[in-house]
Amino acid sequence: MTTTTHSGGDGAGIVRRTVLPGGLRVVTESMPAVRSVAVGMWVGIGSRDEAPEHMGASHFLEHLLFKGTPTRDALEISAAIEGIGGEINAFTAKEYTCYYARVLDEDLRVAIDVLADVVTSSLITPEDVEAERGVILEEIAMHDDDPSDVVHEQFSAELYGDTPVGRPILGTVESINAVSRDRIAEYYRRYYLPTHTVVSVAGNVDHDRVVALVAAAYERAGALGGDARPVSPRVSGPGVDVRSGVRVLHRPTEQANLVLGMTGLTRTDERRFALGVFNAAFGGGMSSRLFQEIREKRGLAYSAYSYTSAYADTGQFGVYVGCLPSKIDDVLKICHEEIHRVIAEGITEEEIVRGKGQMRGGLVLGLEDTGSRMSRIGKGELVFDEQLSVDEVLARIEAVTPEEIAAVTRDVLGRPLTLAVIGPYEDRDFGWALNL
Amino acid sequence: MTTTTHSGGDGAGIVRRTVLPGGLRVVTESMPAVRSVAVGMWVGIGSRDEAPEHMGASHFLEHLLFKGTPTRDALEISAAIEGIGGEINAFTAKEYTCYYARVLDEDLRVAIDVLADVVTSSLITPEDVEAERGVILEEIAMHDDDPSDVVHEQFSAELYGDTPVGRPILGTVESINAVSRDRIAEYYRRYYLPTHTVVSVAGNVDHDRVVALVAAAYERAGALGGDARPVSPRVSGPGVDVRSGVRVLHRPTEQANLVLGMTGLTRTDERRFALGVFNAAFGGGMSSRLFQEIREKRGLAYSAYSYTSAYADTGQFGVYVGCLPSKIDDVLKICHEEIHRVIAEGITEEEIVRGKGQMRGGLVLGLEDTGSRMSRIGKGELVFDEQLSVDEVLARIEAVTPEEIAAVTRDVLGRPLTLAVIGPYEDRDFGWALNL
Numbered sequence: 001m002t003t004t005t006h007s008g009g010d011g012a013g014i015v016r017r018t019v020l021p022g023g024l025r026v027v028t029e030s031m032p033a034v035r036s037v038a039v040g041m042w043v044g045i046g047s048r049d050e051a052p053e054h055m056g057a058s059h060f061l062e063h064l065l066f067k068g069t070p071t072r073d074a075l076e077i078s079a080a081i082e083g084i085g086g087e088i089n090a091f092t093a094k095e096y097t098c099y100y101a102r103v104l105d106e107d108l109r110v111a112i113d114v115l116a117d118v119v120t121s122s123l124i125t126p127e128d129v130e131a132e133r134g135v136i137l138e139e140i141a142m143h144d145d146d147p148s149d150v151v152h153e154q155f156s157a158e159l160y161g162d163t164p165v166g167r168p169i170l171g172t173v174e175s176i177n178a179v180s181r182d183r184i185a186e187y188y189r190r191y192y193l194p195t196h197t198v199v200s201v202a203g204n205v206d207h208d209r210v211v212a213l214v215a216a217a218y219e220r221a222g223a224l225g226g227d228a229r230p231v232s233p234r235v236s237g238p239g240v241d242v243r244s245g246v247r248v249l250h251r252p253t254e255q256a257n258l259v260l261g262m263t264g265l266t267r268t269d270e271r272r273f274a275l276g277v278f279n280a281a282f283g284g285g286m287s288s289r290l291f292q293e294i295r296e297k298r299g300l301a302y303s304a305y306s307y308t309s310a311y312a313d314t315g316q317f318g319v320y321v322g323c324l325p326s327k328i329d330d331v332l333k334i335c336h337e338e339i340h341r342v343i344a345e346g347i348t349e350e351e352i353v354r355g356k357g358q359m360r361g362g363l364v365l366g367l368e369d370t371g372s373r374m375s376r377i378g379k380g381e382l383v384f385d386e387q388l389s390v391d392e393v394l395a396r397i398e399a400v401t402p403e404e405i406a407a408v409t410r411d412v413l414g415r416p417l418t419l420a421v422i423g424p425y426e427d428r429d430f431g432w433a434l435n436l
Numbered sequence: 437m438t439t440t441t442h443s444g445g446d447g448a449g450i451v452r453r454t455v456l457p458g459g460l461r462v463v464t465e466s467m468p469a470v471r472s473v474a475v476g477m478w479v480g481i482g483s484r485d486e487a488p489e490h491m492g493a494s495h496f497l498e499h500l501l502f503k504g505t506p507t508r509d510a511l512e513i514s515a516a517i518e519g520i521g522g523e524i525n526a527f528t529a530k531e532y533t534c535y536y537a538r539v540l541d542e543d544l545r546v547a548i549d550v551l552a553d554v555v556t557s558s559l560i561t562p563e564d565v566e567a568e569r570g571v572i573l574e575e576i577a578m579h580d581d582d583p584s585d586v587v588h589e590q591f592s593a594e595l596y597g598d599t600p601v602g603r604p605i606l607g608t609v610e611s612i613n614a615v616s617r618d619r620i621a622e623y624y625r626r627y628y629l630p631t632h633t634v635v636s637v638a639g640n641v642d643h644d645r646v647v648a649l650v651a652a653a654y655e656r657a658g659a660l661g662g663d664a665r666p667v668s669p670r671v672s673g674p675g676v677d678v679r680s681g682v683r684v685l686h687r688p689t690e691q692a693n694l695v696l697g698m699t700g701l702t703r704t705d706e707r708r709f710a711l712g713v714f715n716a717a718f719g720g721g722m723s724s725r726l727f728q729e730i731r732e733k734r735g736l737a738y739s740a741y742s743y744t745s746a747y748a749d750t751g752q753f754g755v756y757v758g759c760l761p762s763k764i765d766d767v768l769k770i771c772h773e774e775i776h777r778v779i780a781e782g783i784t785e786e787e788i789v790r791g792k793g794q795m796r797g798g799l800v801l802g803l804e805d806t807g808s809r810m811s812r813i814g815k816g817e818l819v820f821d822e823q824l825s826v827d828e829v830l831a832r833i834e835a836v837t838p839e840e841i842a843a844v845t846r847d848v849l850g851r852p853l854t855l856a857v858i859g860p861y862e863d864r865d866f867g868w869a870l871n872l
Binding site (some may be wrong): 033034035036065067074078079082083084085086087088102103104120130131132133134135137138139140141142144145146148208250253254255280283284285286287291292296297298299300301302322323324327353354357358359360361362364365370371406 | 469470471472473503504510511514515517518519520521522523524538540566567568569570571573575577578580581582583584652653688689690691721727728731732733734735736737738740750758759789790793794795796797799800801804805806859862
């Protein structure tokens with residue numbers, strides 16, 4: 001059992017880390033001024049670890065973990081947390097899955113016990129699999145009714161093709177109907193191991209007490225012990241096959257939804273801070289170029305923004321706009337103009353100052369929330385070799401130079417474009433939009 | 437100038453209130469442990485104050501306030517807050533409109549100055565009105581593409597008919613195209629007065645400093661002075677004409693969306709704490725009856741919950757479910773069974789304990805966020821004659837008896853039912869669903 005400590009900085013607490021026998025990692029951040037505590041259990045497995053024929057299994061499994069263990073049925077799991085006024089939930093991403101709860105600090109033990117129970121001891125009964133299959137199909141249908149959600153998935157599918165990172169996290173109606181109970185249970189046994197798990201806790205807590213509670217809960221489940229070491233952060237994945245193309249999905253919606261973008265930076269790319277400052281100025285808020293050009297000046301959209309996302313070995317930079325179907329040509333032309341302009345001319349000194357202020361303030365303001373801090377340290381432990389303190393992140397943002405921003409803008413925004421569109425377009429060709 | 441103080445209780449700060457000359461109210465709550473501050477400016481005017489021919493004007497006006505003042509254009513308004521890492525936004529409800537910002541405590545003055553500027557000194561130029569008309573039409577289209585949003589609006593429209601409280605907050609394409617610049621400007625001059633406004637601030641702040649900053653900002657705008665007194669909370673409104681009926685909107689969605697409900701309690705009804713405990717147990721979380729019956733046991737939906745909402749002189753109690761179109765009959769039958777069962781048998785002692793825990797914990801956990809506290813005191817000052825402290829609210833929840841819950845359940849859930857459905861139903865009649 002090893003414990004290390006990062007010193008806390010301005011406004012940030014002290015982060016401590018312990019590795020328990022068997023390779024289970026526990027990270028905590030103390031926030032003595034709050035009364036709540038957020039507990040997360042992060043498993044380094046997500047939809048990109050699935051074979052095509054069991055697409056959606058990671059997310060299906062996430063649902064099944066709330067259905068029952070030898071000591072708690074579904075009602076007892078949710079009632080244990082909700083009855084004390086807390087919340088419990090989970091989400092599945094492409095590279096990890098997170099189970100979390102937020103409760104009053106005096107209820108820390110309950111949150112740890114319930115989460116450890118579901119993560120280590122899920123029954124995954126055939127009856128629960130069948131009932132939950134219906135729920136997943138409902139979730140897929142709900143998702144399909146949200147065009148702003150679907151367009152991002154279509155963009156990933158076009159950019160990455162039919163590869164693990166390009167496929168939908170929820171799976172498809174076909175894959176969910178096809179996947180068997182045994183396949184999901186096998187996936188659970190194979191990957192939900194202490195070596196693949198990080199427990200992160202932020203709030204009014206003491207590190208040693210958290211470690212003791214987690215160790216006791218895992219011990220009861222027979223999941224502690226041995227000399228296995230934590231798995232290293234994922235550095236690559238199978239089949240990232242980047243393409244450039246156009247995907248148009250016909251839907252009788254009131255608005256067209258589009259994502260225009262390209263590959264971005266990997267999660268550990270040192271240039272990510274420079275791209276972050278650029279993104280804030282380009283499409284990160286109401287004062288950004290995209291918002292000003294598309295919405296403030298011309299009233300062409302309600303929602304218009306740019307974003308970055310990052311995985312172990314690839315990333316995305318994209319622009320999202322929702323607009324009336326008749327406005328899409330104008331919107332696409334503006335997006336192109338703005339992309340070409342920043343490649344050629346960069347952004348202004350004033351925009352850089354504002355972009356840095358936006359990133360800095362967003363980080364500091366986000367730190368008042370136990371859930372945000374729990375996520376930062378939990379995800380950080382799982383996906384980074386070395387976790388940066390808040391002060392280090394702030395210093396990296398501050399250190400970004402205009403030259404670095406110009407260089408990363410030229411590199412990333414100069415990459416081949418991909419476009420996804422959803423809207424009432426029976427057979428319109430948007431190929432022109434890649435070659436303006 | 438009068439100042440009053442509510443003592444703070446367990447986990448809650450001290451609430452102070454000052455009325456400035458001209459009737460402007462300032463309420464603050466100190467949270468010395470945080471670094472951020474949330475500032476809200478609440479105007480007691482919303483969509484139910486509109487005449488039918490300018491439906492949507494309150495929300496249109498809310499947008500226009502971000503377009504410019506004599507000293508700041510749209511970019512300067514957003515850049516002033518975003519450049520220091522803060523956020524600024526607004527929302528329009530049926531009975532009030534709120535403009536808010538969240539910034540670091542050292543930037544309190546900036547937040548107050550910018551918000552006071554837009555609330556008191558908006559230019560509302562004809563050019564801005566025309567550009568923003570396009571944005572509002574985009575927002576209406578975006579909203580129309582979200583069936584879970586539309587179904588709630590359809591439910592209100594069916595329950596209240598074509599009355600101010602039954603009409604959509606955004607207005608319609610027709611009303612937005614028709615409303616004139618002068619009409620909106622007149623609405624602004626008439627209602628955006630210090631007497632109708634509450635400034636609420638929560639975070640690491642000193643009450644006297646907040647009052648001085650607000651007074652200075654309003655003084656600069658020439659909006660301070662005189663002996664006008666704050667308007668009283670709204671106690672009634674025109675034309676609440678409650679009906680019972682069925683409204684079906686045909687949409688080619690993947691899921692059907694439904695709201696089944698009835699009128700609830702007014703905002704000041706003493707029975708609201710009892711109804712709140714009931715609602716938590718009936719449909720307020722994953723451990724609730726509705727969630728357990730519809731989702732856990734039968735896998736018929738992803739999202740299923742009940743809710744209460746309250747206005748000055750009416751309220752709603754409703755059940756929302758999204759399900760595959762083929763499942764709607766089963767879902768409606770379960771909703772009816774559960775409604776009839778709780779009217780006849782009430783809820784169990786165990787559910788009451790859990791419901792109280794859920795309300796209590798949700799309140800306390802929510803209080804760590806400056807935005808939640810700002811909302812609680814700002815809205816509270818605007819709509820209640822007397823503001824309850826957090827301790828008083830907790831005591832009211834604790835004091836609720838099983839008999840009170842049974843009585844309010846029988847009263848509210850026994851009222852005539854109204855149903856709104858959106859889904860791929862060309863001409864199905866759901867009249868049967870009101871008479872099971």
